[in-house]
Amino acid sequence: MNKHGNLLENLAWQGISRRSFLKYCATLASLMALPPTAGRAMAEALARAPRPSVIWLPFQECTGCTESITRSHSPSIEGLIFDSISLDYQETLMAAAGHQAEEVLHKVVAENEGKFVLIIDGSVATGLDGAYSCIAGRSNLDLLREVGPKAAAIVAVGSCAAFGGIPKAKPNPTGAVAVSDIIRDKPVVNIPGCPPIPVVMTGVLAHFITFGSLPELDRLGRPRAFFGETIHDRCYRRPFYDQGKFAKTFDDDGARKGWCLFELGCKGPVTYNACAHVKWNDGTSFPIESGHGCIGCSEPDFWDAGGFYKALSMPADPLKFVAGAAVAGAAVGVAVSIANRARKGAAKAAHETATLADLEK
């Protein structure tokens, strides 16, 4: 990472003009549904910003989130903004290792108490006092409890940090939980996704640097600007859903014509994320555009939501009771029929013919 002064100088040094930077800020502001003036404010704030200290702690994770953010837009302005923050601890990217790395972590935390941004990817293992996931002999749980309260803001990146993700999927052997299950006394910005969209993360950082506050969050702690609508709401295949035109298999005529993937298990209707309009790989496409349904990776507990290839209206699990219930119903039916016949027989047997004398009584 280079160490040139402020962000704008840093960008210029890397061949990004002021004009492209302003354009980027305007785009970012409009993506986050901020007023038009916010673009300029953001540009000014970002340009002046001293490099804020950022600590990135990896917990029970696969490094997919880091892979996504470091690769997908490189070499873009997003990537450069990442270079331009003072990323003081990131195990995958930093050169230091072992005791050196740990020393840096504790030094940065001590020097920037109440000022640094804490980014976490991966879920927090709570089983066996957190022993399932340790760094430098300390459990993630322990580390989070120590560092979390000292941060200015906490950003949980990826579905694992935001909601527990795949480690929390049944049967959750490590007792995995989300960051917000441990840190309860300060807001945690959740940026779910497996992996999450890079621009969402830079958007949140830019917002924090510009306004000194976190963007507006929804009920699940997600930035509302990016998670306000479902994939289905913004999907370019939506008209086919409305017309009732569905691909039945991944290689049929409907699939070739780009018809809706609902029947193939697309979870777009219940997934709140920005993939359908922000897209991936520098705006190239998103999964549905590549012919695969949305798997709902940014929703809580998406892994246990009944299978990726089952339509949303289909049974989530194999039915267990139905066969037994049918047999029981038939058995009750037979038993009641026999009882009714017996009553009828008894009534017939007890029937006495009325005589004239009976009627005159």
Next chain:
Amino acid sequence: MNELQFLTWVRGPGLDIALGIFLLGVLWRLMEIYSLGRKKDLAAPRHAPGASGWHTILRRSLPPPGMVKRSPVSYIGGYIFHVGLAIIVFLFVPHIKLIEGLTGLSWPGLPSQVIDAVTVVTLAAMVVVLVDRINKPVKRYLSTFQDWFTWALTFLPVLTGYLAVKHLFLPYTTMLALHILSAELLLVFIPFTKLFHVFTVFGSRWYNGAINGHKGVPV
């Protein structure tokens, strides 16, 4: 439990329980009804034109002469919402997918906009027949708790389904889960309330027609 877990529950264990109770009840009641039997009619059958089970099924599915004029809301409203329900349940693509998931059978569906329109008309017809039931003293007098209850059981899945598709009031995931839950409640109560007519309506019409047809009386 978050909304996706709620949805997964109603799509999984909830559906399993509801379908189990539904099948248990339906098989029980159908077997009980059909095993009751009747004494064999030993009289020689009389033949009269239009006197048979099939004739009665058709005749009782149409309004008797003059009745549409006397009770237009019951007849027209009743037809509209029954036909509407059948279209919504059996011709909306996600519903066909559910039936396919359960039985393996499938058929083509209608475009969503057509289903939307049918749903609005069905909801309106159901509200109108309810208001009519409240307003007409005789109907109100004849109504029991079960009548109001079964109306609500039928109305709620249609309403929540429409709200879910249109993304109104609640997030889609929650509304979809509520829709499925309300449909499951309907399934649970069908065998044990007068809603069981979905299975017995044509059977009982045929039976009445056949028994009277034997006597030479078209009913």
